[in-house]
Amino acid sequence: MPRPRQALLSRQRIVEAAAALIDAEGLAGFSTRRLAAELGVRGPSLYNHFATKDEILDAVADSITVRVDVSFFGDVDWRQALRRWGHSYRAALAAHPRIVPYLAQGPGRRPAALAMADAVYGGLVDAGWPPARATHVGALMRYFVAGSALGSFARGFVEDPSVYADQYPHLAQAHRLAEHQQQVDEGAFALGLDALIAGLSGTYEETVGPLPPLAKETEADESHDLHR
Known part of the structure; x- marks a missing residue:
């Protein structure tokens, strides 16, 4: 034949x-x-x-990681870079939540994961972060993003109000959370990311020195963050 x-x-x-x-x-x-x-x-x-099977898993993981945008490290303030990276990273992981536990591991030999780690670490060190602290910041961001992408908190509530109203008076509206799952989950992530960056800014000033005023993100930048 x-x-x-x-x-x-x-x-x-x-x-x-x-x-x-x-x-x-x-x-x-x-x-x-x-x-x-x-x-x-x-x-x-x-x-x-x-x-090996692990090589296949590594290739799958890298096919997701390669979609994460880290191009702005070194081009914008590290605080803006972390915010943009966080939104892009979460979007890539949230699209494939069942492989997140594997993706949450260190980069190993995965090329895209190593390229991402290199860009983030290099950008933070160039911005003045001590090398050890830059490593901590990169790891912290990964823990936060991976945790947020594992699943939906809002989707964990049923739409039957009788389940909550009588026994859990403060959850009388919890049955509506699943209906607004995207807004709840994305809003919680954005709030947490802002709080994390604010805390890191304080650590930077204690460790390195004063930070310049942060330029306001443009509407295009904000849209870029939310839709990566």
């Missing part, structure tokens, strides 16, 4: 299928056997492209 014009498998096809499988069934439901079945191939075929 003539050879097919295109190979049955490619790294990209494997990564896309693995990401879809994890989105649907979570990390616990992911296996190379299950992935091979989804792709309609035998398991060993995967190892022509990836040596």
Whole structure:
């Protein structure tokens, strides 16, 4: 029989299928056997492209991380850079919450994750942060963003008011939270990010020195933050 014009498998096809499988069934439901079945191939075929299951997971993780924008580090005030990065980072992770526990780990050998770490760390050090503190700030941001992207607090309430009204008088309106899930979750994240940056600004002034006034973000910048 003539050879097919295109190979049955490619790294990209494997990564896309693995990401879809994890989105649907979570990390616990992911296996190379299950992935091979989804792709309609035998398991060993995967190892022509990836040596191990962890390599596949790393590639999936990097395919998400590469969407995070860090281009502004070094171009704008570090406070603005952290805010823009935070919104972009959360948007990428929130689109794939079931792989967030894997993404929350250190960058390992993942190229996109290492490039992000390099940009953030370099931008903070260039802005005057001591190297150790720059490491702490980068890690802190990752903890905060990953935690916010794991799931929806608002979606955890049912829409039946009788569940809350009698026994939990302060939650009489909690049944409406699921209806406004996006506003609640995004509002909470934005508030937390502002508070985090304000706290870091105080630490910077205690450690490094006075900060210049922060230029007001333009409407275009704010829209960029919220829709990354």
